[in-house]
Amino acid sequence: MPQFLRGFLWIQLYVLVSVVPLAFALLGETPPGRDFVTELSVALGFVGLAMLGLQFAITARFGSVAAPFGMDVVIRFHRLISLVAFAFVLAHPILLFVTDPATLELLRFWDAPWRARFGLASVVLLVALVVTSVYRTRLGLSYEVWKVAHGVLAVAIVATALLHVQLVGYYVATVWKQVLWVLMSAALVGVLGWVRIVKPVLQLRQPWEVVSVEPERGDAWTVTLRPVGHDGLRALPGQYAWLIVDGTPFSAEEHPYSLSGSTEREDGHVSFTIKALGDWSAQAGDIEPGTRAYVDGPYGVFSPDRNEAPGFLFVAGGVGITPFLGILQTMADRGDRRPITLVHAGPTLDELIGLEHVESLRDQLDLELVLVLEEPPDGWEGETGLPDADLLDRVAPDRQRTRWQYFVCGPPPMLDAVEEALEQHGVPMEQIQIERFDLA
Ligand SMILES: Cc1cc2nc3c(=O)[nH]c(=O)nc-3n(C[C@H](O)[C@H](O)[C@H](O)COP(=O)(O)OP(=O)(O)OC[C@H]3O[C@@H](n4cnc5c(N)ncnc54)[C@H](O)[C@@H]3O)c2cc1C
Numbered sequence: 001m002p003q004f005l006r007g008f009l010w011i012q013l014y015v016l017v018s019v020v021p022l023a024f025a026l027l028g029e030t031p032p033g034r035d036f037v038t039e040l041s042v043a044l045g046f047v048g049l050a051m052l053g054l055q056f057a058i059t060a061r062f063g064s065v066a067a068p069f070g071m072d073v074v075i076r077f078h079r080l081i082s083l084v085a086f087a088f089v090l091a092h093p094i095l096l097f098v099t100d101p102a103t104l105e106l107l108r109f110w111d112a113p114w115r116a117r118f119g120l121a122s123v124v125l126l127v128a129l130v131v132t133s134v135y136r137t138r139l140g141l142s143y144e145v146w147k148v149a150h151g152v153l154a155v156a157i158v159a160t161a162l163l164h165v166q167l168v169g170y171y172v173a174t175v176w177k178q179v180l181w182v183l184m185s186a187a188l189v190g191v192l193g194w195v196r197i198v199k200p201v202l203q204l205r206q207p208w209e210v211v212s213v214e215p216e217r218g219d220a221w222t223v224t225l226r227p228v229g230h231d232g233l234r235a236l237p238g239q240y241a242w243l244i245v246d247g248t249p250f251s252a253e254e255h256p257y258s259l260s261g262s263t264e265r266e267d268g269h270v271s272f273t274i275k276a277l278g279d280w281s282a283q284a285g286d287i288e289p290g291t292r293a294y295v296d297g298p299y300g301v302f303s304p305d306r307n308e309a310p311g312f313l314f315v316a317g318g319v320g321i322t323p324f325l326g327i328l329q330t331m332a333d334r335g336d337r338r339p340i341t342l343v344h345a346g347p348t349l350d351e352l353i354g355l356e357h358v359e360s361l362r363d364q365l366d367l368e369l370v371l372v373l374e375e376p377p378d379g380w381e382g383e384t385g386l387p388d389a390d391l392l393d394r395v396a397p398d399r400q401r402t403r404w405q406y407f408v409c410g411p412p413p414m415l416d417a418v419e420e421a422l423e424q425h426g427v428p429m430e431q432i433q434i435e436r437f438d439l440a
Pocket of ligand 1: 240254258277278280
């Protein structure tokens with residue numbers, strides 16, 4: 001089935017499942033009529049809860065869900081839609097308070113009945129989850145602490161909300177409605193069980209071992225792993241995987257890294273080029289050969305294999321070169337001589353990660369390499385500054401652009417600038433692929 005059709009069907013399914021609890025509530029026997037605003041408030045609460053429940057499925061890294069969109073798009077959807085669900089859930093009590101101010105009494109947690117306590121707890125926890133997610137960096141929360149708290153809060157929110165629904169009892173009173181609610185809750189527990197237990201157990205059976213750790217320019221290291229007792233990954237060049245080194249698949253310390261080696265290797269080895277950008281990655285150089293590792297992947301849609309193209313313009317800023325290292329090595333191994341222009345940008349020559357790997361492939365590829373330095377050395381005759389519209393004009397004249405594919409990976413401001421420049425030059429959106437390294 002074509003990916004766009006798959007994507008369309010996933011969206012339909014999402015909308016359907018979001019409104020299913022509402023349909024449950026309204027079908028069959030319903031309680032005696034209440035005013036419109038109260039009904040609306042309950043409806044928003046049900047839909048908000050279903051959307052929150054669906055967040056577990058969205059972020060469970062199901063390959064088939066991510067395939068049509070790319071995991072980064074799925075995660076961005078997760079972030080945006082959580083705000084919509086948040087608004088729906090908040091509207092539920094607010095509308096009740098407005099129509100019947102006596103219900104404000106239910107906010108007195110210690111005197112309130114359990115149904116109200118669970119409802120209130122769910123909303124308070126949801127506020128905590130949204131605040132810690134939106135303001136994570138400002139609150140000084142490390143990614144790892146936030147990730148664990150996020151998971152715990154999410155489960156607590158949905159569990160308390162389900163208890164609230166059950167104890168309130170309106171709309172869920174008949175046996176078959178109870179059965180449907182139990183089934184929905186079971187689906188949720190199933191997704192959690194899959195993510196937290198089944199998948200890590202399966203991963204335990206597919207260990208990897210570090211075979212080498214090579215220093216690179218730009219404060220980076222290339223870590224190469226071999227599959228132990230299995231065939232390894234079947235990945236497309238440009239994809240990424242989640243890496244755990246010296247931990248178990250149950251560990252919260254896992255990080256996404258692009259495959260920076262060839263995906264055509266017969267020995268199944270994979271490489272990741274890790275730049276020191278934080279507490280974990282700064283230690284990458286200390287990883288010892290022989291260390292056990294786990295790899296969850298591949299993920300991502302940033303691959304030239306997904307679309308036919310007569311040529312490519314690759315724009316890499318800083319550590320954004322890593323997926324291109326994998327793509328170029330793979331194209332060289334395949335004997336693929338389609339023309340490529342690679343714009344490789346960074347602060348200084350010493351910080352252009354992987355430069356020697358790229359240069360070593362020149363003979364095997366039809367490659368034009370354009371280096372762009374922010375702080376060029378004396379006598380530098382190449383490009384300077386940041387990749388922008390003028391530079392793209394020079395390196396990829398319009399006649400080349402008609403059916404080429406454009407791949408861009410780097411710091412967010414560069415991604416936005418290059419995307420805008422390409423669009424201004426009339427490059428259709430479907431020919432532009434962007435990889436963002438800032439999922440969280
Ligand atoms: C699709 C993708 C591909 C990537 N490929 C590469 C690559 O090839 N080479 C490379 O050097 N970097 C890559 N990164 C970035 C890399 O994942 C982060 O730099 C790394 O996780 C930082 O971890 P840390 O603990 O050292 O830093 P921290 O100080 O803990 O984190 C720095 C920032 O990195 C992000 N981050 C940290 N941990 C995670 C995580 N587990 N999941 C998502 N984001 C996280 C957060 O935004 C965080 O604020 C990629 C990121 C993504 C999303």
